[in-house]
Amino acid sequence: MIIQPKTRGFICTTAHPEGCAKQVQRQIEYVQGKPGISGIRNVLVIGASTGYGLASRIVSSFAAGANTIGVYFDKAAEGARTASAGWYNSAAFEAAASAAGRKSYSVVGDAFSDEIKAQTIELIRKELGQIDLVVYSVASPRRTHPKTGETFSSVIKPLGGTYSNKTVNFHSGEVTQATIEPATEDELRQTIAVMGGEDWQMWIDQLQEAGVLAEGATTVAYSYIGPEITHAVYREGTIGAAKNDLEATARRLNDQLTASGGRAFVSVNKALVTQSSSAIPVVPLYISALYKVMKEQGIHEGCIEQMYRLFSERLYGAGETLVDDKGLIRVDDWEMRPEIQAEVAKLWAELTTENVYELSDLEGYRREFFQLFGFETDGIDYEADVDPNVAISNLR
Ligand code: NAD
Secondary structure, eight states: OOOOOOEETTEESOOOHHHHHHHHHHHHHHHHTSOOOOSOOEEEEESOSSHHHHHHHHHHHHTSOOEEEEEEOOOOOBTTBOOOHHHHHHHHHHHHHHHTTOOEEEEESOTTSHHHHHHHHHHIIIIISOEEEEEEOOOOSEEEOTTTOOEEEOOOOOSSSOEEEEEEETTTTEEEEEEEOOOOHHHHHHHHHHHSSHHHHHHHHHHHHTTOEEEEEEEEEEEOOOOHHHHTTTTTSHHHHHHHHHHHHHHHHHHHHHTTTOEEEEEEOOOOOOTTGGGSSSHHHHHHHHHHHHHHTTOOOOHHHHHHHIIIIIITSSSSOOOOTTSOEETTTTTTOHHHHHHHHHHHHHOOTTTHHHHSOHHHHHHHHHHTTTOSOTTOOTTSOOOOOOOOTTBO
């Protein structure tokens, strides 16, 4: 089958197995070229197939030499449909981890369900004994509550008032004004139920009750703060309220785990092109301007660079883990430097359809978006016939 990108809005409905494998390999090679990390043996990554979760799994396995279990929601190829990018990424990861002699297992299914939690716990018992790091990196538009059966949908909306700002169609380069009406109380409640901390808490409770969480275990989940221009739609909107809940959960989990020498953190990461962030209005244009400035200053990072820095300098670096006055790990520190933000704000004020490719790195954004699905990757022949059916070894 010849596999080409097919887009619908901000999603790409096809993925290329060889391109995805190449992107995973690039990330593996990046961490292999860095000093190793010690102190982690067995890692569980929930939301492990793309973006920050995949990068966390790669750092765990290839910089720290750890065994890993990845939990994710991805689909195999079927008929004329390719598998999802996360499926191909995970197939490539599993193959590379096995070749390097590390244990690695995949659990494919709904992380929010009791069944997948129970299945994962059984797998830990059987294959690894105990886990000493749990990374929670799920990003989802929906969640079905395991006890009540209610299905919640998340929305990205401001709270209190209408929000209006520039946004871009990253396929056409058209810069327009996005206007978003405020969320209702119920939309806010549902967004917190999807992207807040309840499911993370459930995972840690169930792992602890089952006795598969090691003494002194660490857990980390990811958050975002970002600049003033996106505050109304992100940090002070529905998704920010969910992140406040996630951060409050980290404080509770930290109290719960300190009794056995463990720790819980939220790491605030940099804005990056992922399947989740491309769905947020305004953010892709901000990321394009940010990339331009950070690349020019030589401090641009992608998921793998961010996660290597998080693990090597913060979570498992020398001495106490560095946190801000709210107890948050800040690997968005370079993004948030005042001189970087001042430069981005200057560009932001001037951005229009006419100058967007000149004043921002929209071309870089667009390319990275397609690379998430294995396209526009150097060294891949996209005219060649390729088998979309790729098996994941160690799939449970
Ligand atoms: P992503 O879309 O690349 O990855 C999401 C992962 O969650 C995938 O592995 C997917 O399979 C998995 N997933 C989704 N629903 C699931 C379910 N029901 N069961 C099991 N797995 C499921 O997202 P990302 O951008 O890497 O986001 C991960 C975390 O990082 C989120 O908390 C996000 O808010 C945070 N973050 C992202 C950015 C950014 O700019 N992308 C910045 C800072 C923080």
